[in-house]
Amino acid sequence: MKAFHIQATTGLDGLVMKDLPEPRPGPGQVLVRVRARSVNFRDIRILNGLYPVPARLGVVALSDGAGEVVEVGSGVTQLAVGDRVMGIYFPQWLEGRFAMRLAAEQFGCTRDGMLAPLIAVEESALVKVPPHLTFEEAATLPCAAVTAWSALVGPRPILPGEAVLTVGSGGVALFGLQFAKLFGAQVIAITSSEDKVARLTQLGAGAVVNSSATPEWSSVVREMTNGRGVDHVLETGGLGTLPRSIAATAEEGMVNVVAALDSGAIDVKTFRNPIIMRRTYVGSRANFERMNRAICANALRPVIDRSFAFSDAREALEYSNARGHFGKIVINDD
Numbered sequence: 001m002k003a004f005h006i007q008a009t010t011g012l013d014g015l016v017m018k019d020l021p022e023p024r025p026g027p028g029q030v031l032v033r034v035r036a037r038s039v040n041f042r043d044i045r046i047l048n049g050l051y052p053v054p055a056r057l058g059v060v061a062l063s064d065g066a067g068e069v070v071e072v073g074s075g076v077t078q079l080a081v082g083d084r085v086m087g088i089y090f091p092q093w094l095e096g097r098f099a100m101r102l103a104a105e106q107f108g109c110t111r112d113g114m115l116a117p118l119i120a121v122e123e124s125a126l127v128k129v130p131p132h133l134t135f136e137e138a139a140t141l142p143c144a145a146v147t148a149w150s151a152l153v154g155p156r157p158i159l160p161g162e163a164v165l166t167v168g169s170g171g172v173a174l175f176g177l178q179f180a181k182l183f184g185a186q187v188i189a190i191t192s193s194e195d196k197v198a199r200l201t202q203l204g205a206g207a208v209v210n211s212s213a214t215p216e217w218s219s220v221v222r223e224m225t226n227g228r229g230v231d232h233v234l235e236t237g238g239l240g241t242l243p244r245s246i247a248a249t250a251e252e253g254m255v256n257v258v259a260a261l262d263s264g265a266i267d268v269k270t271f272r273n274p275i276i277m278r279r280t281y282v283g284s285r286a287n288f289e290r291m292n293r294a295i296c297a298n299a300l301r302p303v304i305d306r307s308f309a310f311s312d313a314r315e316a317l318e319y320s321n322a323r324g325h326f327g328k329i330v331i332n333d334d
């Protein structure tokens with residue numbers, strides 16, 4: 001089969017199409033015909049050699065994908081041929097609290113991922129696709145949607161009427177906006193792109209601030225909450241936005257630090273504001289299942305910016321790396 005593997009971690013050129021043997025399902029595994037995948041910033045970081053878990057050279061790329069079961073290995077009890085499934089982000093994190101050791105195993109990093117026509121996966125590392133979603137839509141969920149969901153329902157769960165701040169208009173931010181609305185929260189979105197303001201409003205943001213036009217946006221966000229600050233932040237911007245996100249947060253509000261943080265420093269005075277900070281790592285299989293129930297109950301549909309053909313996978317990653325997109329980028333079959 002033709003698949004894209006990670007040949008080197010020195011840039012996007014390290015993503016190379018290659019003929020690989022078709023996988024076979026072992027005991028407890030099923031064979032999935034992958035029908036769609038989505039790109040995450042982490043896939044770009046892996047190829048750039050920046051991801052904290054180093055990739056095993058030669059693995060098939062990408063964490064996120066959806067497809068249908070075409071063969072069932074011995075001992076499989078929960079899945080059958082024809083089931084529509086998605087992979088989970090950390091194949092070993094089924095439920096409970098996160099532990100760093102669980103991050104050692106990841107699709108498209110330390111084991112073969114979704115940028116192939118076929119993948120063999122243990123049934124515990126798959127969840128069923130919500131019936132109303134297409135394969136394309138389902139392929140957007142495993143990383144970005146589960147991250148946004150797990151952040152909002154984590155140790156300080158979101159409550160109706162609370163104010164939520166989302167940063168940017170990537171996958172995590174838009175799922176966060178959509179989920180926060182399900183909980184009856186007020187969403188304030190910041191974006192660095194003027195042309196995305198109207199689209200964020202259309203998606204349900206009660207207020208949108210252009211951070212390029214208003215560099216001191218934390219005080220504007222505070223004013224929008226009558227001086228109180230927001231109760232939750234989905235901090236996907238990184239060190240460039242984190243201090244202002246903290247400044248925009250209410251006392252004992254939760255700042256979910258989602259963004260990749262590679263290096264840099266933060267002024268300790270930032271922490272005079274009495275907030276709660278949490279570093280998030282996607283979420284467990286149990287989080288994914290609960291999120292799917294909410295997606296089904298509300299007929300929620302992911303926002304897809306653009307779809308690419310399988311052979312154009314590298315273009316899809318380059319497009320994502322340009323950071324001009326709104327929502328998710330999908331890679332279909334040719």
Ligand SMILES: NC(=O)c1ccc[n+]([C@@H]2O[C@H](COP(=O)([O-])OP(=O)(O)OC[C@H]3O[C@@H](n4cnc5c(N)ncnc54)[C@H](OP(=O)(O)O)[C@@H]3O)[C@@H](O)[C@H]2O)c1
Nearest residue numbers: 168169170171172191192193236258259260280281282323
């Ligand atoms: N910890 C975890 O579990 C976890 C899980 C998923 C993702 N992440 C991290 O969270 C971040 C967002 O992920 P994503 O998949 O939603 O990203 P994404 O789809 O690539 O979206 C990033 C968005 O951020 C804005 N942006 C533009 N330039 C930027 C820059 N130089 N730096 C930061 N943001 C910029 C853009 O929105 P505007 O044009 O509207 O400003 C862009 O659409 C990434 O750092 C990713 O690695 C972490």
